[in-house]
Amino acid sequence: MPSSSDNPARPAAGVRLCALDEIADPGAKGFRFRAERWLFAGFVVRSGDLLRGYVDSCPHASWPLGMDDRYLTRDNGHILCAGHGALFKLDGLCVAGPCVGQHLHDWPVVLADGALFTA
Numbered sequence: 001m002p003s004s005s006d007n008p009a010r011p012a013a014g015v016r017l018c019a020l021d022e023i024a025d026p027g028a029k030g031f032r033f034r035a036e037r038w039l040f041a042g043f044v045v046r047s048g049d050l051l052r053g054y055v056d057s058c059p060h061a062s063w064p065l066g067m068d069d070r071y072l073t074r075d076n077g078h079i080l081c082a083g084h085g086a087l088f089k090l091d092g093l094c095v096a097g098p099c100v101g102q103h104l105h106d107w108p109v110v111l112a113d114g115a116l117f118t119a
């Protein structure tokens with residue numbers, strides 16, 4: 001299994017993901033890309049001025065964190081891993097659960113002309 005950075009399904013820079021309006025504020029949105037047998041999963045968190053993308057793979061057991069765009073806690077204050085309940089600050093740092101102190105892997109995104117693109 002390749003790491004997230006050499007996954008052949010990971011989109012190159014400049015790929016349009018969605019309009020900014022398609023992500024709730026606060027909220028999150030997941031993205032999936034396939035290339036033959038490879039799958040790359042990422043998600044973007046939006047909260048006010050914060051807009052950050054992460055690889056959708058928990059540092060605990062590499063499971064996807066969420067599905068159907070449900071990545072945040074009910075109060076939208078943290079990212080929640082559905083696997084074993086790890087909680088991450090919106091900056092990606094795990095603050096509770098089995099991987100405290102570890103970080104989600106960044107998946108850089110940029111905003112241009114009201115839309116999100118891979119960076």
Ligand code: FES
Pocket residue numbers: 058059060061062063081082083084085086097098
């Ligand atoms: S896979 Fe995320 S907490 Fe275990």
